[in-house]
Amino acid sequence: MKALLKIAFASAWNRRATLGLAIAAIALSVTMLLGVERSRLAARAAFAQSVSGTDLVVGARTSPVQLMLYAVFRLGEATNNIRWSSAEALAKRPGVAWTIPLSLGDSHRGFAVLGTSTGYFEHFRYGYRRPLVVAEGRAFSGTVDGVFEAVVGAEVARSLQYAIGQRITLSHGSGGEGLTEHADKPFTIVGILAPTGTPVDRTVHISLQAIEAIHLDWQGGAPIPGLVIAPDVVRKFDLTPKTITAVLVGLDQRGAVFRAQREINEFDGEPLLAVLPGVALDQLWQVVGIVERTLLAVSALVLVVGLAGLVAVVLASLNERRRELAILRSVGAGPRHIAALLVAESVGATVLGTAAALALLAGLSLLAGPWLQGQFGSAPAPGVSGVGEWKLIGLVLAAGLVAGVLPAWRACRLSLSDGLTPRL
Structure with a gap:
């Protein structure tokens, strides 16, 4: 497995320009998704606390x-x-x-x-x-x-x-x-x-x-x-x-x-x-809460587009990597190794994109947090805000895993002879 990961890293580094663009797209998509989630929680907290201490x-x-x-x-x-x-x-x-x-x-x-x-x-x-x-x-x-x-x-x-x-x-x-x-x-x-x-x-x-x-x-x-x-x-x-x-x-x-x-x-x-203010505000939030669900849906669609871009990049690179994959097959790598190689590449890109998104959100929260607090009375937290956000991160990583399945299935179908035969 260690050797396979080294090969995956070397292959990804060889295509760092195109893969980097895919990682950037994922990072921006995850930034939007988690940013909306944090803003939603902060807005809901500010909404529920428009009046506090009043019984x-x-x-x-x-x-x-x-x-x-x-x-x-x-x-x-x-x-x-x-x-x-x-x-x-x-x-x-x-x-x-x-x-x-x-x-x-x-x-x-x-x-x-x-x-x-x-x-x-x-x-x-x-x-x-x-x-x-x-x-x-x-x-x-x-x-x-x-x-x-x-x-x-x-x-x-x-x-x-x-x-x-x-x-x-x-x-x-x-x-x-x-x-x-x-x-x-x-x-x-x-x-x-x-x-x-x-x-x-x-x-x-x-x-x-x-x-x-x-x-x-x-x-x-x-x-x-x-x-x-x-x-x-x-x-x-x-x-x-x-x-x-x-x-x-x-x-x-x-x-x-x-x-x-x-x-x-x-x-x-x-x-x-x-x-009771808290009870009435919760009822009122149910009325206006459709906006937050709409924003989350739009953010999820943006994430799907980013992951689709990753799939497209990996699929487009398969034609260039046919000889590379065929050589791996010729030295004993089976279909499951090839599939694991491509899935690891997809998951790695998703992990890097998610990490970049978390770093970007933390930076934005630290820089803009005081201003947002002063203007709107609430600001997104710089760190992971709760169980809901961890679930979203888990879903993003799972989606990255799924995104690697199609390229892996396509690569497994490439035969050894097809990969070693020169194409005119």
Whole structure:
């Protein structure tokens, strides 16, 4: 076997140019396949950890997926709001450590506006329980004096080129053109959050009092004709919110989450829905998971093309190697030795291509990982990410073994006399 491997290496080295191209094609194919797999796992982890450390998300009675879409991802609109008195009752329930009220419905140049409390910056977590970090400036004060302060996410600041101290105006409603602006009540940017790779980056954060302040002279979703309340006057009004969109709830003991969920779902004050973020996000991922399966299928097809190129290279070289193979037959090599020679060549090329792909992925992860983490909140791991990736590597090597079978079968059919007879 050792002698056979030496012969296989010598033969492959003699054809290193063409075989090298086949190895490069395999390396790029495997890089794409494993890159998609790692990106898929990283994206799924980031998706599932858009909010972490939150035990329950509470909103008006609707489907769990819809509640997560608008409360966490700022997509769609709430079917109904919940009363502020209900949110206060939730905060006072035994076993509740903290609550974060959320009020949605307004926007700023295509980005969602979120009204919340200062507890948002203290308790909200994403990823592996990572806290929000104010990269520039500070969080809004949440007081009446600082009612027109805003904190913008990293993507908002980057896309619109905002800086600390800049004044902005908000629009009534979310998305689309022709929205009515709250032009008479501008906000001052006092903070810019560090990138998280979550919907936080695409959000303008203001206080709950600010939500009430900009709607004092509105009724039924439209400004009241002839009534304009100046910004310096709004502080004289009671700015306690009447309704909010949802509440994030953190418990003292996570083991009590199911009991708390059941009690909130049976709340007497109004119909409420409490969902476990992890369960709802898994359901939501099933809806959008078709994209990852499509990418994996495309990557698998690219790998098949790369292996087909290897088969083509080996088959094309058989005509040039007929004399070489015939000489091996003449000195005692049987059909199984010839077959083993070609299969070893195919497997060796696949192993080299896979090793090159792993090295390339590791290099790309180390170089681009910090940037990807900052921009998207997740980055593929530099090493083999799990059992699933090992299975893919095993399938690639098995495919390389199978790819060597056809050339081996073709070589075994070449007769000794055919290989030694000169062809005119």
